[in-house]
Amino acid sequence: MTAAGVMPSQGLRLERNPAKVLGSSFLSPSSTRSLSMAAGKSRVPAVSLQQQGSGRSNPLIIRNVVSTEKRDGFASISEEDYAENFRPPHITDNFDIPARPSTFCAKTSLPDGRTINRFSNDLGKIFVHEDDRVLLKTIKYASPASAGAECVDRDCNFHHQWVARAGPRSKIYFDPAEVNAAIVTCGGLCPGLNDVIRQVVLTLDCYGVTNIRGISNGYRGFFEEDLHDIPLNRKIVQNIHLEGGSVLGVSRGGARTTDIVDSIEKKNINMLFVLGGNGTHAGALAIHNECHERGMKVVVVGVPKTIDNDILLMDRTFGFDTAVEEAQKAINSAYIEATSAYNGVGIVKLMGRQSGFIAMHASLASGQVDVCLIPEVGFTLDGPEGLMQHIHYLLETKGRAVICVAEGAGQDLMASLSNGATDASGNPVLGDIGVHLTKEVKKHFKDIGMPADVKYIDPTYMIRACRANASDRILCAVLGQNAVHAGFAGFTGITVGLANNHYVLLPIPEVISHARNVDPNSRMWHRCLTSTGQPDFL
Numbered sequence: 001m002t003a004a005g006v007m008p009s010q011g012l013r014l015e016r017n018p019a020k021v022l023g024s025s026f027l028s029p030s031s032t033r034s035l036s037m038a039a040g041k042s043r044v045p046a047v048s049l050q051q052q053g054s055g056r057s058n059p060l061i062i063r064n065v066v067s068t069e070k071r072d073g074f075a076s077i078s079e080e081d082y083a084e085n086f087r088p089p090h091i092t093d094n095f096d097i098p099a100r101p102s103t104f105c106a107k108t109s110l111p112d113g114r115t116i117n118r119f120s121n122d123l124g125k126i127f128v129h130e131d132d133r134v135l136l137k138t139i140k141y142a143s144p145a146s147a148g149a150e151c152v153d154r155d156c157n158f159h160h161q162w163v164a165r166a167g168p169r170s171k172i173y174f175d176p177a178e179v180n181a182a183i184v185t186c187g188g189l190c191p192g193l194n195d196v197i198r199q200v201v202l203t204l205d206c207y208g209v210t211n212i213r214g215i216s217n218g219y220r221g222f223f224e225e226d227l228h229d230i231p232l233n234r235k236i237v238q239n240i241h242l243e244g245g246s247v248l249g250v251s252r253g254g255a256r257t258t259d260i261v262d263s264i265e266k267k268n269i270n271m272l273f274v275l276g277g278n279g280t281h282a283g284a285l286a287i288h289n290e291c292h293e294r295g296m297k298v299v300v301v302g303v304p305k306t307i308d309n310d311i312l313l314m315d316r317t318f319g320f321d322t323a324v325e326e327a328q329k330a331i332n333s334a335y336i337e338a339t340s341a342y343n344g345v346g347i348v349k350l351m352g353r354q355s356g357f358i359a360m361h362a363s364l365a366s367g368q369v370d371v372c373l374i375p376e377v378g379f380t381l382d383g384p385e386g387l388m389q390h391i392h393y394l395l396e397t398k399g400r401a402v403i404c405v406a407e408g409a410g411q412d413l414m415a416s417l418s419n420g421a422t423d424a425s426g427n428p429v430l431g432d433i434g435v436h437l438t439k440e441v442k443k444h445f446k447d448i449g450m451p452a453d454v455k456y457i458d459p460t461y462m463i464r465a466c467r468a469n470a471s472d473r474i475l476c477a478v479l480g481q482n483a484v485h486a487g488f489a490g491f492t493g494i495t496v497g498l499a500n501n502h503y504v505l506l507p508i509p510e511v512i513s514h515a516r517n518v519d520p521n522s523r524m525w526h527r528c529l530t531s532t533g534q535p536d537f538l
Contacts, residue, residue, distance in 0.1 A: 199480025349434030352406030
């Protein structure tokens, strides 16, 4: 691939020998081992697992191997290194596998019993070219001071950052008759899981694959004796998208990479599709490397699933749009409660452990929110510039106040309540900011002798378990299809996604180094503040 120049991805830290910790407790707790890919042609950030102490989950350490040289606070980065860093790893990097003509044809998606030639040669323009590329960044910032500016030099010059386009290729590297495909859904529930599962199965069927299985309850399904694989075919998945949840079940953490790959080897799986967020993708990368270290001809393809929309480089991930839409019901209920009561205060807590995208977008969409609180922007409760003073002002001027808060916001206010516990995925257990805020608001107005009717709504599990909306269902369909196209094209250790409004293939290390966050200097956050009219609570 030839690239004129590339901007640094958010997934790369621009320091010499930088490292970013990402919790991933399914990984082996017994040893420190390198998982860097040994491919001679593929150069991706080295990944290692390190023991961090007894009883604690092992973090995945991502180290940037791209050469950097800081000049006046900016990093000078080799364009060739960036081009190579975004080149999706391929199975032929490690194995000598000949290409064959594709068996995919969108015109022949017929039920069993078909009698026509399902592999027509008249395919038209359904294939993407190997050298098709998508530009990640399209804005040329005139100055580093411009809202949301991402610059690599003092003059904020525009650099091209090209990534591989997703879609079916004319050449494939697997015989469909020999494919043994598996699908696994990990982490928490998210609207759209069944839609992706369905599209993966339907697209595999279009290629001619008949051996497809679902792994039960996340990574646990690979090694727990009481969990059994679920056979999948077109008939079984035909209507699963009409319900929320995952037909395969989900779980968090609790696995060792070696145990998973032992199971993959035993079951003769050679095409694995992994649906999950940052931690799950860290697991997919570890599985990918372990398979190649063992000389197993297996492709591992990720589909980004995070309702928080916190995966790097993606425009959005499936489930996010549905979450914003469903959150409107909770916000409207809080608004009605607040406006119907004397000095009513409605508080709604939404998802967002590290990133406040749902709260920000839901607040902007509703037009009923007076205060939006997100993890990326700190706030204080008391004092002349504190949240309580602003709520007091709202009650005096409007007679009500509606607050939308992301679950990860204000954790510093509850630091004394934290015991350092982590969940099965290695994430810190958060204090309940919704409950804490409700108590503090009640206490404040009681102390000053002013009546306040406070109502608290937490719709988290209602949103997670619901069926995806039309927008997310389309996104799920395309992601599921492109995951299969990527697998047959021989790409591995990659994830599919929507970037700059186009579907792309991205190496997993580029998207998991840290969570994507709301930029407090971005235009979208400023738009939210314009809508709510809130001040800085600092």
